[in-house]
Amino acid sequence: MIISVIGAGSCGKEIYELARETGRLIAAGGCTLVTGGLGGVMEAASRGAKEAGGITVGILPGFSKGDANEYVQIPVVTGMSHARNVIVVRSADAVIAIAGEYGTLSEIAIALKLGRPVVGIRTWDNIEGVIRADSPAEAVRKVMELVSG
Numbered sequence: 001m002i003i004s005v006i007g008a009g010s011c012g013k014e015i016y017e018l019a020r021e022t023g024r025l026i027a028a029g030g031c032t033l034v035t036g037g038l039g040g041v042m043e044a045a046s047r048g049a050k051e052a053g054g055i056t057v058g059i060l061p062g063f064s065k066g067d068a069n070e071y072v073q074i075p076v077v078t079g080m081s082h083a084r085n086v087i088v089v090r091s092a093d094a095v096i097a098i099a100g101e102y103g104t105l106s107e108i109a110i111a112l113k114l115g116r117p118v119v120g121i122r123t124w125d126n127i128e129g130v131i132r133a134d135s136p137a138e139a140v141r142k143v144m145e146l147v148s149g
Contacts, residue, residue: 001147003140004034004092006085006107007041007100007123015099018121019044020051022096022136027054029140034059034091036084037068037075041098046071059088086110094143097123097130117146 003026007019023045026033033049035042037058046056050071058072061084068075078084085107089095095111097104097120104123111118112129119139120130131146133139 001029001031001094001144002034002092003031003143004088004095004107004111005041005045005098006036006088006095006104007045007098008104009036009038009040009042011040011044011099015041015122016044018136019098020048022098022121022139023048023050023054023056024052025136025140026096027052029144031144032057034088035072036061036088036103037072039069041100043069043071045098057091059084059091082106089116090114092116093147094119096121096133096139096143099123117143119143119146 019041027049032055034057037060049056057074058068059076061081063079065075089111094117118130119142
């Protein structure tokens with residue numbers, strides 16, 4: 001199973017640790033992690049997954065593999081700017097949104113349009129179709145249940 005974690009490119013320590021734990025649990029569950037490959041929530045989730053021995057993929061907006069955070073093992077260079085958000089979502093079986101801003105909102109909308117399950121932790125959970133979770137463990141459990149059916 002492939003799970004995308006989406007969220008802002010910069011975040012505070014509390015959100016960083018939520019994302020790191022989410023990445024760790026994704027890897028511990030035997031899933032591959034896909035993010036946008038940059039900083040903030042994306043870096044934290046990648047860090048947690050890599051620390052747990054998982055596979056991390058970063059779908060980068062720019063033209064250089066060097067843009068990826070240090071925890072991305074497989075950088076995918078797109079040169080597509082924000083349009084790469086479609087690839088981040090389409091590559092996944094499910095999406096976990098953590099906090100975030102308008103880029104995260106666009107990814108949530110794309111995921112819902114494509115019929116991908118979206119579980120949110122402290123994010124745009126007032127959107128119909130976004131399933132709320134209060135912790136990384138609950139979020140990962142919910143996406144696994146939704147995809148495994």
